[in-house]
Amino acid sequence: MITLAAVTKTFGSNQVLRGVDLTIASGTSMVIIGGSGTGKSVLLKCILGLVHHDSGSITLDGQDVTKADRDAFLARFGMLFQGGALFDSLRVWENVAFRLMRGAKALPKAEAREAAIEKLRRVGLKPEVADLFPAELSGGMQKRVGLARAIAAEPEIIFFDEPTTGLDPIMAGVINDLIREIVVEMGATAMTITHDMTSVRAIADNVAMLHGGKIRWTGPVSEMDATSDPYVQQFIHGRAEGPIESVR
16 A cells, blocks of 8 residues: 655755665554664655655555645544644544544534544543543543544554553553554554554564664564564664664
């Protein structure tokens, strides 16, 4: 569904992406791993067209993403942001229904609220949560609201940016399980950015490691532990020694 070929992106003198090649098949869950500052978020933004890549090509169903109708293109995506990114001045249900109440196909307020409550139920939140404000929720509940918003419009493709950041291990496990269930249930194509190896093993069909501006290795998650690539081995085992230099 998504194909990147020789994609590059430079900011000033910082060459972040140096020829990324990657294919994400329809209905599969791809997880991008790599250290902080390796360009994972930039890659995601390039696919969405929020940042324009310098060279190479990015296609969605064979169509160049830079030439697609923006509204129709973005309508195919859902997004779970790293920090939740909830609107603190809106109630929970208004956050979830944000997209549903805008655009040419906007739903009436009552229908949008009902749809939001149904999505909240899907992520394990009770209807009474709908009228609270984000500040009244725990971090785990906020993340669930973000997930409900990501799936509210039944997107074909869902991006997850560090979905378990800031959560305790139990809540992180709950979010991982929810993501996996929802992606399979919806038949969605998923792309996740994370450095949490527990998340990788829980939600990935395929894994790609980004390092030095290129994809170092990609393959099924079942083959990740057996790969001989020293970069992958160092990263997944959290070793200080290896080809990936640590900042001291």
